Amino acid sequence: MTPSMTTSAPITPLKPTHQRVAQHIVDGLTTQDIATRTGLSPHTVRQYVRDIRVSVHCPPRCKPQVFAHFLLAAEQVTPPTTDRSAPELNAEQLLLLKAVAEHSAPRDIALAAKIAPADARSALDALLDETGAADVAQLVVLAHAWGLLGAKPTSTVESGASQ
Numbered sequence: 001m002t003p004s005m006t007t008s009a010p011i012t013p014l015k016p017t018h019q020r021v022a023q024h025i026v027d028g029l030t031t032q033d034i035a036t037r038t039g040l041s042p043h044t045v046r047q048y049v050r051d052i053r054v055s056v057h058c059p060p061r062c063k064p065q066v067f068a069h070f071l072l073a074a075e076q077v078t079p080p081t082t083d084r085s086a087p088e089l090n091a092e093q094l095l096l097l098k099a100v101a102e103h104s105a106p107r108d109i110a111l112a113a114k115i116a117p118a119d120a121r122s123a124l125d126a127l128l129d130e131t132g133a134a135d136v137a138q139l140v141v142l143a144h145a146w147g148l149l150g151a152k153p154t155s156t157v158e159s160g161a162s163q
Helices: 016-026 031-038 042-055 064-073 091-102 106-113 117-131 136-145
Strands: none
Touching (some): 064 136
16 A cells, blocks of 8 residues: 555745746646746756645656646645636535545545446546536536635645556
């Protein structure tokens, strides 16, 4: 079993340059896009991303939505404003939303959401349709903007590095 990636150690506040890169990550930009917008080299952006992950105790190979959730939950970046109103989600949808924000591996998402792995994709597609999100990363960011995901990640996210 892989050791837990979460820790009780305090979150290290980001330096201003790291915070700008983190905000671009939450905005859905790629490493190359961030490099272009900031004038940094792609190598420097990748190093900053590694530094940011360590700072917020985020697993190294988690999915973008998990990384965004860690950044937003740790209050290292500001959630974007949205003119979309928060959807009325039922308990099962909220559980799936939390699971997809905290886990990267499809099986772990299904287990955390308490649904059969075979049903996870269709449930997630329905949640995307319900919220109007273009993809899972945007769903997690919108959920933070709506106040649906505010707490720091609570699971061990030991599978966060799974692809």
